[in-house]
Amino acid sequence: MDHAYDKVFRGTAFTSGTPQEVSVWEDCLFCLDVEGVIRRILKPQDADYSRILEAYRDTERFRALAEGQYFLPGFIDLHIHAPQWAQAGTAMDIPLQDWLGTYTFPLESKYADLDFARKVYQDLVTTLLANGTTTALYFATIHKEASYLLAQICADKGQRGLVGKVVMDDKEQNPAYYRDESTKAALADTEEFIQRVQELNKSTKQGVYPVVTPRFIPSCTDEALTGLGELAKKYGTYIQSHCSESDWEHNYVLERMHKSDTFALHEMGLLQDKAVMAHAVFLSDEDADLFAETGTAIAHCPISNVCFSNGVLPAARFTQKGIDIGLGTDISGGFSPSLFDNIRQAVISSRMLEEGVDPSLEPPERGLPHSRIGANEAFYYATAGGGKSLSLPIGQLEENYVWDVQVIDVNAPNTRLPIFDSGLSMEDLLHKILFLSRPENIREVWVQGECVHKRI
């Protein structure tokens, strides 16, 4: 028998289209083409539902979820330092500038060794997939070979990886043992890296992409920043960096450039629709407007922001301004590889920014009015918001989006979620899943229609 669809999945799915609302597809059929794209979603009441179900249910192309299992979109980690996986969980109490010099640069310099890089990167990509992360926007290190190896490992393991070779060319600011040899070499290495990863992308189903990656303004000369802006334009690549993360970094840029880092990055051609800036905790209103105008997205890293920013991103306010926001783990500024953990922290941190008891007081007695975000917003940031930030058809379970999903089992052995009320609303069920799931509850992970992780 001829089959029009490559695969058909049956089950109940949660998805997000706007920050406030979650949609539920109850007992639907998700019909994929060979590219792993959702071509049709059929509801039980649709005329074709029974016909498609009968045609596929006894074939290898069909997969039905068991009782207590649900589809969630795969998560999109919009900011993660792959080499720092080796030090995750350590040094959470040191300010950014000291942490870079004493822990991070010495560790990252070790990735000149490809055997070390392979060991850490393989473990990290496997761990992220097991935590439901189907797409990740990575900082690698200054080394072009180890950075390419990370892209190759994503390609091999089926994760959608966006990878940047980090640029740190300033001789004053970076230690001799860990910096680009020269500005010229930094730009040449970046260009070669872009070309090689664009070539590698052609052999993958899910996509791997090069990312122009100035670490942050303090690491880079003006010449490198401008040159990187030109390379991004020439090759149509993504851009990532850190922006307005800490008082120290923010003030350093003001002193050197006499403007905020947002305006400085814009002048260098580094703010655009495919640009993602990590943190952005201390944006002024003018800075935030420039993010919205240029289509630049924010990677919200709520765990890391507690440690390095001593602050909270006003995510609700920036979303209202029309800025795209996704969630990032910021390993190892953040200790956890899980976006579930970062969803939880995003909600908790927002409550700490909230106004006082009487919101009508002018000026507010404390905090920032309307700062609260709930699980729906945080779920949106981890999925649809990340997809919009990257301008890719990912993060939502809708027709013409890619089949990147995690199968959550609320009855997983030893990690059964506390569900005792048979009348629990679907929204409350999703919130339990978001707040209480552990990696053991993630039974399968799929990227672009291919199974990339299975927990027996």
Ligand code: GUN
């Ligand atoms: N700013 C410059 N480099 C880094 C880094 O590795 N992590 C974080 N969180 N901030 C940075």
Ligand code: FE
């Ligand atoms: Fe970071």
